[in-house]
Amino acid sequence: MPPAVRLDGITKRFPGVVANDDVDLTVEAGTVHALLGENGAGKTTLMNVLYGLYEPTEGTVSLDGEAREFDSPRDAIDAGVGMIHQHFMLVDPMTVAENITLGNEPRKWGGLAVDRERAREEVTDLSGRYGFDVDPDARIEDVSVGVQQRVEILKALYRGADVLILDEPTAVLTPQEVEELFTVLEELTAQGKTIIFITHKLGEALEAADEVTVLRNGKNVGSLPTAETDREELATLMVGREVLMQFDKSPASPGETVLSVRDVGVEDERGVDVVRDVSFDVREGEVFGIAGVDGNGQSELVEAVTGLREQTEGSVSFEGQQIDDWSRRRRIREGMAYIPEDRQERGLVMEFDLVENAILGSQHREPFAEGGRIDWKRSRQHAEDVIERYDVRPPNADAEAHSFSGGNQQKFIVGREFERDPSLVVATHPTRGVDIGSTEFIHERLLDLRDDGRGVLLVSSKLDEVQGLSDRLGVMYEGELMDVVDPETVTEEELGLLMAGEYPDSYERAALAADASADDATNTNVAGERS
């Protein structure tokens, strides 16, 4: 049997860049194939070639042994290739069934009207066949991201896809949803579908795929069956050197309290309590981590601390001063750096070049502004410094932010925020979507800041990151701080239970929430009530 997909010597050149360099890729029918590589390795470009979005500069695409040429995704779809993008293309107010059949709706009355009944039935049949648990009448805006992704997959299947390409499918999912997705993938391949998924996560590639192809700098550096490889080998292939997953950390020597959060409660836009009664301190020279499954109030808590959201209860102090009525601008001015969760919406103005982005947050402050006028020479200098020190590629300060890959955008934000000379760094998912090399670099810089006597508040859903970097580790569940533990001694099991909102048997809460020496009455009470 010929392979389901065969790419032969694909080269794709953009002005000044070779995105794919003579890449061969063979995917057997009925298998899951992982396309692994760092940010900017050319994974998405290669798949866009297969999906007809790009025409390859050289090379051929064949499906089931037959050579094909696609002028547009429409051709690819007709040939049975479906692609699920990282950002879903669904119409929020429409139902699941409407979205799946959109553009190919079953018709009635001689093609004049959409046959909604049949659309519903067909969608129900389709999702039943693959064991998807999807309600055809639910509106997209009411269902979770995981379900939306399944709707995208169903949409591709409805259009007759035999080969499904998933671009970073796990980036937006919770750990449970990732597991469900992998089950779905198994079911799909069992029924003869072929899956290619793009990822930069080693673990996922090993867990879900039958075979892995690693891309580095646009080249295929190896295609291996997952049974015959391991994390180390793949990591080495990806970055071209040994990756150290170890954190080289000196013991912390904490000083004064920089940030003090007391009984803080936050409501979301709908008026629902998303953070309840949270108290903790961050001291100079330490990393205070917050672990937890995404969406348990971490984002809202951080926004309250950084001044982007008003807290409904409690108070926050910064360097001994109560800052509840401080504007966001004042908080920046007084030395609070913030690496936001959403870099493309908050952290960078996508249409601005890096020179303009370099002063975001400092646009009213010396040395970048004086008497209301911006000194563009200085901000250019600053942008170029950040680019050089934080290895932002390509090193072009005049390029607009949207033209950089996610990892490089993140490096620029991290650089800009670290160079503020902050007394507190609030970092939310600082390495999300960032390749291994940059991740390591960002971790090192965070620890440098700590050793330099700055306070660091780190929020991350990556357990190894938050556990490895933190000196004290808080765990959040449903808006509450379950406990603050010592990341060195806490067991994986204990952390798992805390993240799921349960206290392990015969568990004694550590009294680490507040600065131990300056024992805070409120915190002792809170801890006392619960244990």
Add this chain to the structure above:
Amino acid sequence: MNLRDSAERLVRASAFERFLISAAALLLSIAVGFVLILAAGRMTTCGTAATSFLGVGFCYDPITVYDRLFLGAFGNVFADPLNGQFATTLSETTVLMFTGVAVAVAFRAGIFNIGTQGQLVVGALATAVSVLAASTLVSGLLGTVLLVPFGLLVGALFGAAYGAIPGLLKAYADANEVITTIMLNFVATSVALYLVQDHFADPESAATQTVPLPDYAVFPSTVFRPRDDFSLLAFLFAAAVLVGIYVFLERTSFGYDLRTSGIQPEAAEYGGVDAPRTVVTSMALSGALGGLGGAVYVLMILGNFQTGIPSYGFDGITVSILAGNNPLGVGFAALLFGVLKSGSIVVDVGTDVPPQLVGVLRGLIILFVAMPEFFRMIGRRVWTFEDDPSSRPVADGGSGGETDE
């Protein structure tokens, strides 16, 4: 090449490419208008055909029409650069420069200010009434030196206050500015009508207008002939304002706040921009510029306040879109509008073509030229928030960035 790619290319077109696109659009609109004029000419009856193609006679000659429309606006500019027609063109241009930049400032802040017309009316009336009152105190050259800047200041202040209202409503009461500004246009026009009729009317005139301002209280015509209602001084002032607004947007901290709020409000908030305050300030600034337009209209063209002010404010919206909301581009877009307005008069007087058809031709030109810019604007909005993989260039070791603009 699919539609998406072309759309993206349009969004990212450089200034030069955009100029070429506009020029092509202009030619296309003329081609369509050409056919329209011929068709209309076939459907009318006339004594002698104005022109004939392939043996068929037509009542209107498209070449004459377009010649008058464009060149008429300049008059005999080489022999007599100060001719009346050219003065009219420039005086229209001057007012449109203010309304165009007023709309542009709001657009750049992400606010659709449809209320420039109302702000202009308020500014115009305030200027006329207060300068009239103050003109009794001083006169002569000293009067001009004091009264004209005073009138401009009053117009700007009243326009700013009237613009701040929808700004406040948007910032603190979440009211959609498109609706409030449209409604406030009606309020401005009606209140102005009432005030002039009942309180400030010229008793010697049948029309609804104020007493004329004394000669020393209006813009001196400078170089051009006084009867042409154009002042080079006012034109230079308008040009200086455009440059000033450009510098303000590109070089100042507050301009940075304003632009950031316009493109990406979340990032602005992250960068410490106080969103409600920026909305109010941007609207006040936009209103001030509209009010200035009204003041200039009164002090340069009318010489008093009359009801039935032409739709400078609404034309300002098109001027701004045409200019890609760039204050310097507003100058050129306003000139195109000025040429068309003044050229229409020449076509009206010099040919048999009915004024309605001239209006259609003008509309066609604006439609064709503004359309790509309009798509560009919409495209930019879509593009900022959507991260389509096909638009994500490869980062490793290449240039990959646009460096135009």
